[in-house]
Amino acid sequence: MKNNTIDAKLLSAQVALENALHNETIKTSLGEYGYDEPKLNEGLTLFNDAYTKHLDQKKEYGDQYAATDALDTAMDHANALYIRHVKIARIALxxxxxxxxxxxxxxxxxxxxxxxxxxxRLFYANALASTQILSALAHFGITTEKLEEGQAAVAQVETSLVQQLREKGEAQNATEARDEALDALMDWVADFIAIARIALEHKPQLLENLGIIQPSEA
Structure with a gap:
């Protein structure tokens, strides 16, 4: 589902519910068909749940995008160091x-x-563990400190990857929760609209207050 479509559905449901609850004529007409104030508040509860979970889903995807950007930054930095060290190591060794x-x-x-x-990880761990390799690399300016810098950068990539995967999972879970809540709301709204068309059949202006346009008869 596209977010703009979801936003539109939520807005339509909100308008219909709030106008039904605050217009006594509409509320009285709907009450004759079982849609009294408690029933309308049931729909409002479903709306609030779907709306809250929709906002949460947007937040979780924002967190995922931020974690992905952080991972990309960490990877670019670590890979630049690693490739440079590999190239020099190929010459030195x-x-x-x-x-x-x-x-x-x-x-x-x-x-x-x-x-x-x-x-x-293997490159840096083995390079730092071998005095022979350290000596060979030092001749080309790759000191222990530079190798440790590269190793730390690789560790940061791993940390960033774990965080990005966690945020991705949370975003997917938030999407599932949002979709379930929205489906429950839309099922309720479908019945509500069907009843409203009957209850307000001869009051098209009140249907319009609910955001319901009565189809013209041919």
């Missing part, structure tokens, strides 16, 4: 097959988050 294998320098970098994280 080009004759050391064992070290190259230890750092997984051969082949393309993984494109998935899980694959990239596995490669990057």
């Amino acid at each position: 080009r004759t050391d097959r064992g070290a190259s294998a230890t750092l997984e320098l051969d082949g393309r970098r993984k494109q998935t988050y899980s694959g990239w994280l596995k490669q990057a």
Whole structure:
């Protein structure tokens, strides 16, 4: 469902319910068909629930988008460091097959988050654990501090990814809750409109007060 369509449906329901509750003529006519004030308040409760969950769904998607942007920023920063370090390591260790294998320098970098994280974590952990590799990299300006900076940046990507996935799940849950509440409201409103057309059949101006346009007869 598109949000603008949902907003329109909620507004229509709100107008119909509030005008029915505040117009005594309409309320009296509807009451003869079972839509007395308690019944109308039942519909208003459904509206408030759907409206609240609609706002919550928008908030959760806003949180998801913010988490995605934070993840993209963290990934761009960490990947720039990682790729630079890999390129220099390939030069520094080009004759050391064992070290190259230890750092997984051969082949393309993984494109998935899980694959990239596995490669990057392994690279920094193994580089920092080997005095031989540290010495070779230091000749090309890659110090322990720079490797630790890269490792921290990779850890930030992992943290950001966990947060983004959490926000994504919460947004999906909020959407399901919103849709269920909206469906319940729309079912109630459908019956309400059908009854209103009957109760106010000869009072088209009152139907219009509810936002209901009576179809013209051919």
